[in-house]
Amino acid sequence: MPAVPALSRRAWTLVICATTVVALLVAAAFAPLPFAIAYPGSTVNVLGSDKGKPVISISGADTRKSSGQLRMTTIVATGPGTTVRLDDLVDSWFDGDRAVMPHDAVYPVGDTTEEIERHNAKEMKKSQDTAVRAALRYLHRSDEDIDVTLRLADVGGPSAGLLFTLGIIEKLDGDGRGGDLTGGRTIAGTGTIEADGTVGAVGGVPLKTQAAKRDGATVFLVPKEECSDAEAELPEGLQLIPVTELKDAVSSLRALSSGQKVPSC
Numbered sequence: 001m002p003a004v005p006a007l008s009r010r011a012w013t014l015v016i017c018a019t020t021v022v023a024l025l026v027a028a029a030f031a032p033l034p035f036a037i038a039y040p041g042s043t044v045n046v047l048g049s050d051k052g053k054p055v056i057s058i059s060g061a062d063t064r065k066s067s068g069q070l071r072m073t074t075i076v077a078t079g080p081g082t083t084v085r086l087d088d089l090v091d092s093w094f095d096g097d098r099a100v101m102p103h104d105a106v107y108p109v110g111d112t113t114e115e116i117e118r119h120n121a122k123e124m125k126k127s128q129d130t131a132v133r134a135a136l137r138y139l140h141r142s143d144e145d146i147d148v149t150l151r152l153a154d155v156g157g158p159s160a161g162l163l164f165t166l167g168i169i170e171k172l173d174g175d176g177r178g179g180d181l182t183g184g185r186t187i188a189g190t191g192t193i194e195a196d197g198t199v200g201a202v203g204g205v206p207l208k209t210q211a212a213k214r215d216g217a218t219v220f221l222v223p224k225e226e227c228s229d230a231e232a233e234l235p236e237g238l239q240l241i242p243v244t245e246l247k248d249a250v251s252s253l254r255a256l257s258s259g260q261k262v263p264s265c
Contacts, residue, residue: 038099038204040211041074043188046160046167050152056167057149061141063171068182070167072152072160073190073211075099075204099207120156127157131164133195138165138246139173146172159202161193162221165246166253175254183257188212189221189249197246201226206233213238219256221249227265240265 046055047066128150136143150164166189170181190208192200201223202208212220213235222230224242234240241256242265243249252262 035100036077038075038077038207039097040207040214041076042155043071043073043211043215043217044152044155045069045071046152046163047170047182053151055150055152056164056171057151058146058168058171060146061172064174066170066174066180066182067184068180069186069216070163070170070182071186071188071212071215071217072155072163073188073208074155074159075207075211097210099204117156123158124152124156124160127159127161127192128152128164130195131161131193132168134161134193134197134246135165135168135172137195138197138250139169141172158192158200159190162191162199162243162246162249163189165193166221166249169250175257177254179257181250181253181257183253185219185256186215186217187219187221187253188215188217189219189243191221191223191243193246199223199243199245199249205229209234209238209240221252222265224265231265 044050044055047068047070048055131150132143132148135148136146148168152160166181166187173181175181175183188208189212190202190205192202194200205222205226206229209220209222209230210233217238219239219241220230221241221243224244227240227242230240241249241252242263243252248263255262
């Protein structure tokens with residue numbers, strides 16, 4: 001049998017490689033991928049009510065009303081059992097109202113909706129308790145005299161910690177000078193909180209800024225380490241204020257209400 005010409009061998013090699021690539025692409029298009037697709041979620045004014053009940057209730061001390069709002073922000077993601085395929089990812093990458101996130105970043109614990117909801121509820125309760133301690137510690141108030149109850153329906157996780165803390169401070173002390181900490185503005189934001197006032201990073205910041213702008217916010221408090229994420233898809237007219245500690249957030253809001261210069265990303 002005559003030898004196959006070298007050019008023919010090369011051609012066959014290209015055909016085999018191309019066929020393999022096409023097969024892999026077809027398989028990838030239909031295979032489930034380890035990602036979730038997230039969207040801007042709801043926002044809630046922690047100085048107001050949710051589902052007909054006050055988000056923050058305080059007894060044992062005089063409280064004050066604010067003319068502004070402090071809105072915690074959320075994202076909504078595809079469920080833990082939702083199959084996400086390549087075409088879903090491609091669509092989301094070109095849609096500014098959606099984001100592709102690693103499945104484990106959205107659902108780090110649990111494989112079922114029930115397990116994840118229990119975990120998120122536990123994290124929310126922990127965040128609320130820590131927010132109370134951080135606020136009272138900042139104000140040098142005793143939890144033996146003041147009782148603070150936080151309620152928020154259908155929201156889990158720790159990312160509302162900073163806004164809960166600021167809400168408690170606003171209700172008890174305002175800006176500390178007789179005025180509102182909000183300065184009458186609609187302030188939104190995100191960030192975890194530690195009892196010592198440390199503000200921690202969260203996920204989905206670009207989507208949360210969109211939710212904030214949609215619901216009337218003009219200012220967004222963001223953990224400083226996530227400034228670049230927030231700037232990536234920043235809605236027009238929304239001012240970012242970076243924070244690393246509770247005292248940063250309070251001093252920045254005071255400066256903002258007084259017309260002074262505030263930090264920026």
